[in-house]
Amino acid sequence: MCLALPAEIIAIEGDMGKVNLGGVHKEISLALVEDVKVGDFVLVHVGYALNRVSPEEAERTLALFAEAGLGGAA
Amino acid sequence: MKYIDEFRSRELARKLAEGIAREADTGREYRLMEFCGGHTHAIFRYGVQELMPDNVTFVHGPGCPVCVLPIGRIDNAIGLVEAHDVILCTYGDMLRVPASGRNSLLKVKAAGGDVRMVWSTQDALKIARENPDRQVIFFAIGFETTTPPTAVAIKQAKAERLENFSVFCNHVLTPAAMQNILDSPDVRDLEKVAIDAFLGPSHVSTIIGTRPYEFFAEEYHKPVVIAGFEPLDVMQSALMLIRQINQGRAEVENEYTRVVTREGNVKAQALVAEVLELRRSFEWRGLGEVPYSALKIKSPWAEFDAETRFALPRVEAADVRGCECPRILRGVKKPTDCKLFGTVCTPENPMGSCMVSSEGACAAYWSYGRFHQARTRESAA
């Protein structure tokens, strides 16, 4: 029930938009987010975009994983 | 899929596990409560517990919205269908939750009741538009993540003058429940559940931000790390908690920075505040009455409140005899401690809500536990 998935916005029309959810196109509401554009990734939950996914922050987190494995802060 | 696959890499998981084993002090225990059922599910599905050293354990919390809803509220929903002949729209998980007298919404539907599963509140609005001569009720449940879509639907119904639409509101709040667990005698006096730190919820936090947790870290001196739902997120967050514990810190840190900020989604918060307000108290399964832990529809929007429109009574309902859900939700017991687990109670024939939802601890133990047992037996042989 709390499932939410990152998906790319492929079309916007007013408060509604279309996303590509692993190859399936779904209509979702964009009423909860501001200033999104086609090509942005958003977190989709119960038919709504909850928030934008930040590509820069995603990269940074992946880099942290690798660092932890190398014994980063130890 | 982007932002999913790279957070499930086996290679990185192995390295992170090595990092955790190196930094966890063998002289002490690390008991990390994952509040959220989504984390419980991820921990089981990807075998994250097995990758941890023996002294690092996950304690499952009550963050499964289906599991914490008291049976009386499901009885209310069933009553709406049976006595008022409404169309009741709800998220899929609710259909199979056992209500009083071995009833469920699924059984009511099979008997001819008009219960419809929806993916989104937008679907419920559509059903209301298409059936102007019927009363359409959205059975709203969920934590802060699922609340804003309910607020949007109520606003839309008002703007469109959809007079046959209303909401049966059961939205609950995460910080109130976390505080209740820390204040409960089980944790405070009896030390039955020792919790050293919290993995904070992923998607709830996208809405409320990390700020509401700062109070816990300070007041109860417990570290909190807001963690993403993928297995590597959970492992990295566990490592961050271990470091805080080692260094004697109790702060709020954010691992899930790709979606969560300190402020959260301000637009969604404003929408919720416009339409919904705090209830003085709300009953949770397992936790009992928790003050200021749930939301109700504000009086200017009362015409869309199914509780008012249909004058819903308060129903006191007993839990199924032998079902340990309430104690499991508090982290005091494990599903395998329940005598009904796997024998009388299975996902096909659930006795309690913790076996229904994939976020429930019993369902997670059942779905993935058997693999673990098989694996342990293999390695012992």
Ligand code: SF4
């Ligand atoms: S196994 Fe079934 S009966 Fe036992 S606690 Fe879990 S849901 Fe309740």
